[in-house]
Amino acid sequence: MTRKILRINMTDLTATYEDIPEKWAKWAGRGLTSAIVFDEVDPTCHPLGPNNKLVIAPGWVSGTPAAPSNGRTSFGGKSPLTGTIKESNSGGLSSQKIAKLGIAAIIIEGQPKDGKWYYLFINKDGVKFEDASDLLGKGMEEVDRIMWERYDHKPAVIGIGPVGEILAANAGISVNDPENNPGRYAGRGGLGAVMGARHVKAIVVDDKGGPGVEIKDMALFKKGRKKLTNAILAHDLTKPGGGLNAYGTDVLMNIINEAGGLPTRNFSSGQFEGAAKISGEMIAEMVEKRKAGMTGHACHPGCVIQCSNIYPGPDGSIIASPIEYETAFALGANCGIDDLDFVAMMTKECNDLGLDTIEMGNTIAVAMDGGLLEFGDKEGALALFDEIRNNTPLGRILANGVEATAQMFGVHRVPTVKGQSMPAYEPRAIKGIGFTYATSTMGADHTSGYTIAPEIAGVGGKVDPMTYEGKADLSLAFQATTAFIDSSGYCLFIAFPILDIAEGFEGMVESVAGVMGWDLKAEDVVELGKEVLKMERLFNERAGFTNLDDRLPEFMRYEPLPPHNVVWDVPDEELDKVYAWVHED
Amino acid sequence: MQVEVRVFATLRQYLPDLGIGEAKVMDVPEGTTFAQLRDMLGLPADEVKIIMRNGIHVEPDDVVQDGDRIAFIPAVAGG
Numbered sequence: 185m186t187r188k189i190l191r192i193n194m195t196d197l198t199a200t201y202e203d204i205p206e207k208w209a210k211w212a213g214r215g216l217t218s219a220i221v222f223d224e225v226d227p228t229c230h231p232l233g234p235n236n237k238l239v240i241a242p243g244w245v246s247g248t249p250a251a252p253s254n255g256r257t258s259f260g261g262k263s264p265l266t267g268t269i270k271e272s273n274s275g276g277l278s279s280q281k282i283a284k285l286g287i288a289a290i291i292i293e294g295q296p297k298d299g300k301w302y303y304l305f306i307n308k309d310g311v312k313f314e315d316a317s318d319l320l321g322k323g324m325e326e327v328d329r330i331m332w333e334r335y336d337h338k339p340a341v342i343g344i345g346p347v348g349e350i351l352a353a354n355a356g357i358s359v360n361d362p363e364n365n366p367g368r369y370a371g372r373g374g375l376g377a378v379m380g381a382r383h384v385k386a387i388v389v390d391d392k393g394g395p396g397v398e399i400k401d402m403a404l405f406k407k408g409r410k411k412l413t414n415a416i417l418a419h420d421l422t423k424p425g426g427g428l429n430a431y432g433t434d435v436l437m438n439i440i441n442e443a444g445g446l447p448t449r450n451f452s453s454g455q456f457e458g459a460a461k462i463s464g465e466m467i468a469e470m471v472e473k474r475k476a477g478m479t480g481h482a483c484h485p486g487c488v489i490q491c492s493n494i495y496p497g498p499d500g501s502i503i504a505s506p507i508e509y510e511t512a513f514a515l516g517a518n519c520g521i522d523d524l525d526f527v528a529m530m531t532k533e534c535n536d537l538g539l540d541t542i543e544m545g546n547t548i549a550v551a552m553d554g555g556l557l558e559f560g561d562k563e564g565a566l567a568l569f570d571e572i573r574n575n576t577p578l579g580r581i582l583a584n585g586v587e588a589t590a591q592m593f594g595v596h597r598v599p600t601v602k603g604q605s606m607p608a609y610e611p612r613a614i615k616g617i618g619f620t621y622a623t624s625t626m627g628a629d630h631t632s633g634y635t636i637a638p639e640i641a642g643v644g645g646k647v648d649p650m651t652y653e654g655k656a657d658l659s660l661a662f663q664a665t666t667a668f669i670d671s672s673g674y675c676l677f678i679a680f681p682i683l684d685i686a687e688g689f690e691g692m693v694e695s696v697a698g699v700m701g702w703d704l705k706a707e708d709v710v711e712l713g714k715e716v717l718k719m720e721r722l723f724n725e726r727a728g729f730t731n732l733d734d735r736l737p738e739f740m741r742y743e744p745l746p747p748h749n750v751v752w753d754v755p756d757e758e759l760d761k762v763y764a765w766v767h768e769d
Numbered sequence: 770m771q772v773e774v775r776v777f778a779t780l781r782q783y784l785p786d787l788g789i790g791e792a793k794v795m796d797v798p799e800g801t802t803f804a805q806l807r808d809m810l811g812l813p814a815d816e817v818k819i820i821m822r823n824g825i826h827v828e829p830d831d832v833v834q835d836g837d838r839i840a841f842i843p844a845v846a847g848g
Binding site: 419420421425426427428430431432433434435436438439442443444455459460461463464465466469491508509613634636637640641642643646648649650677680747748 | 775777778779781788789790791816818819821823824825826840842843844845846847
């Protein structure tokens, strides 16, 4: 069966299944969310107003049989945090289930005339609009639990916590994992507030009896799937028992610290003396010592990398899932906190309230810099979540992220680009990632062009992190390839093995080509990715962004970063090279 | 001359007495290369992906200097 667009109009409370127009026919995942936002959302609209839309799309291979790690969902719209186009990408149960219902994308538009809140139940028979008034104010742990009690077949639950209801700029969208924990997040950019502005508290997706995903060329798909799986299972990083499987993404904590690129105490140092205590090795040790929780956890069915974890408390009860490197950096090192149990407790609060952990940790760090708390005050940091839960004025400021908080507390050290705060790699010490932060269509975002692979990890080549020569091209190559992978439904982490193993890269391309019935070559990947980037870039231009917005914060130019004592010394002209092609082609 | 060495992630199994992030302080002869130091420690060459000295990448054939803070790192990435 042909994929359909499911358009949900919250003004009329109607749902229609539309044929995919030709202009969108080739896209899925991020390519499709960005194409729809580009075509249907006025770039000058207010992100929280009636004219923004939330678009949800599985990727090309999502829901196909045994394609490895294919469970990523793209969420798109205009971001309340950045004012740019946004694609935020999550694991969890949603992608495969939406795809198996034959749905290419869900577009949610309009706002209920009666001001009521709804949740949506979507299955093979269509869409039901259900009264959500009994769910209002509830955290995502409870919402997920209620939905699994209310519905059979362990459905996907996409939802927003209380901060999404108050339309806070740091509201993420939660997706439940196979254990029905709310830890998988389309966290970045405040899309939870876009969902909240449509008065949709949750979307429950049951794929039972759905038509499944059409595969045009099964032989080619199977050939590609096998090559890709073999590459993932062979690479030292992604194989069973390898770095990601054994320690999770937080395997990076000690390494980036060693490289002097771990943002610490609101981006005032690149090294944290407590890094080992919040590292992936420590997570694994706690799981072993406390005989509870787990490493090697799969965030969605069919993942062969399994880099997630479930973190246990001292008494063996579960605190939170997952503790990622980004989480441990933001809520740990960047706040001067070296206690993994507190990092986990704050992660639990973020996952329940509906907050992006990166933005939240950085927000606390900025507030600490502004004198609200001392760096390292873990009890004080944890107590701030009560302010958010109780919806106090301070809580509302914090829930709106780093820039709002920095302004309230008179802080000049504001580590943001286009309104979104930086992830766990210091651009003064690792220049290439600074190119990505500065120029990404998403604001400061590591996943949109992960130059860390060659700059630090020696994956996909080796380049010097301290120099900027060639980094514009490097960042663009990563941004374009990423836009393709984000459209595929594959987890971005397949990039690591396929950058090193050519046959794996071929396999990814062939598996996508098999699903879509295309004649696709490896060299087409960057070109298709650039088409996605161009739509996003043009949307941002029409929203009023120029190359002057592609800059890192000023303090990084004059505050040397220990231990290497380096500043951001990249000429602006170098940054402008990354997207110069948009108006040249 | 004296150096301090750290190993991380999957390489920790070869120096099991070291705590997480803990340094092994060693005396090594002048002229020792990082490859020789790696072999002295019993770290398999094919499992060492990156070597850092004072936070900067070095090559296996580079020579260790007195006072170096050295890290042997396996395949890592993520985010």
